[in-house]
Amino acid sequence: MAIEVVPADPAWPEQFRRVEEDLTAALRGVPVIAIEHVGSTSVPGLAAKPVLDIDVVVARTSVAGAIAALERARYRHRGDLGVSGREAFEAPDADPRRHVYVCVEGTLHLRNHLAVRRVLRENDELRQRYAATKQTLASDPDMDIDRYLAGKSAVLQEVLALSDLTGDEKAQILRLNTGGPAT
Numbered sequence: 750m751a752i753e754v755v756p757a758d759p760a761w762p763e764q765f766r767r768v769e770e771d772l773t774a775a776l777r778g779v780p781v782i783a784i785e786h787v788g789s790t791s792v793p794g795l796a797a798k799p800v801l802d803i804d805v806v807v808a809r810t811s812v813a814g815a816i817a818a819l820e821r822a823r824y825r826h827r828g829d830l831g832v833s834g835r836e837a838f839e840a841p842d843a844d845p846r847r848h849v850y851v852c853v854e855g856t857l858h859l860r861n862h863l864a865v866r867r868v869l870r871e872n873d874e875l876r877q878r879y880a881a882t883k884q885t886l887a888s889d890p891d892m893d894i895d896r897y898l899a900g901k902s903a904v905l906q907e908v909l910a911l912s913d914l915t916g917d918e919k920a921q922i923l924r925l926n927t928g929g930p931a932t
Contacts, residue, residue, distance in 0.1 A: 752897045754887035755799050761790040764845040765801055772805060772849070775822035779814045782806040782854050787862035789883070792869045796880040801847040804862055806854050812836060815851045824849060832858050832925075857914075861922050864912035865905065872911065879904050902926045 765786040772784055788802030789795045807815050816826055816836055823841035830837045834856035838849040852859040869876045879901070886892055886900045902923060909919045 751890050752887040752892045752894065753798055754796050754883045756796055757792075757794050758790075758799065761797075761801065761845075762786070762793075765791070765803065768801065768803060768845065768847055768849075771822075772803070772819075775824075776805065776815060776818045779818050780808065780811050781815070782808065785859075785863065787866050788848075789869075789879075791866050792876060795869060795876055796884055799846060801845055802862070803847055803849045804852045804859055805849065806852050806859060809834075809853045812851055812853060819849070819851070834858060857918055857921060860914065860918075861909070864914055865908055868908045868911045872908075875904070875908055875911075879908065899927045 769784045769786075773781070783804075783806040785791075785804040785806060786801065787804050788800075789797030790799070790801050805815060805819075819838055820826055824838040825841075827837040827839055829835055834853040835858045836851040838851070840847050840849060852862075869879060882901055882904045883897075886897050892900075905926060906919065906923055909922060912919075914922070
């Protein structure tokens with residue numbers, strides 16, 4: 750299946766705000782630390798797959814309550830999909846298309862998302878190179894998601910070089926992005 754990467758859409762921040770309101774209502778009673786718009790759609794001016802990535806940040810003790818609340822709101826729980834400290838959900842509708850994750854505060858997965866967002870928002874040159882890399886990869890009609898993720902790894906490592914993640918954490922992220930074991 751082809752990978753779709755589109756120019757930045759100025760509607761993405763408003764779409765996130767609508768989903769954030771819905772998630773806040775669905776999670777009423779669950780101690781949520783933050784609801785973060787992450788991924789490429791959270792970076793102004795960055796080409797992206799037209800799917801919002803949203804991290805619902807909770808303490809480890811609140812994960813079960815967050816899962817139950819989202820299931821009541823008709824989100825389908827998909828498990829951790831191999832990423833410890835993160836629970837994935839399929840949205841009950843496609844308005845907008847989105848991936849929603851419940852993330853334990855402080856985990857590497859969450860810190861990676863926030864670091865990439867921060868660096869790409871601050872660094873025009875890296876943002877442009879990342880967009881060009883994604884567009885080039887997506888232009889291959891035979892591209893699959895695993896090759897797409899691996900193909901972005903080199904520029905993502907440059908992005909992470911400007912983050913506050915440790916060398917070991919950056920190596921773990923590289924292994925995850927290129928299909929190796931996270932250890």
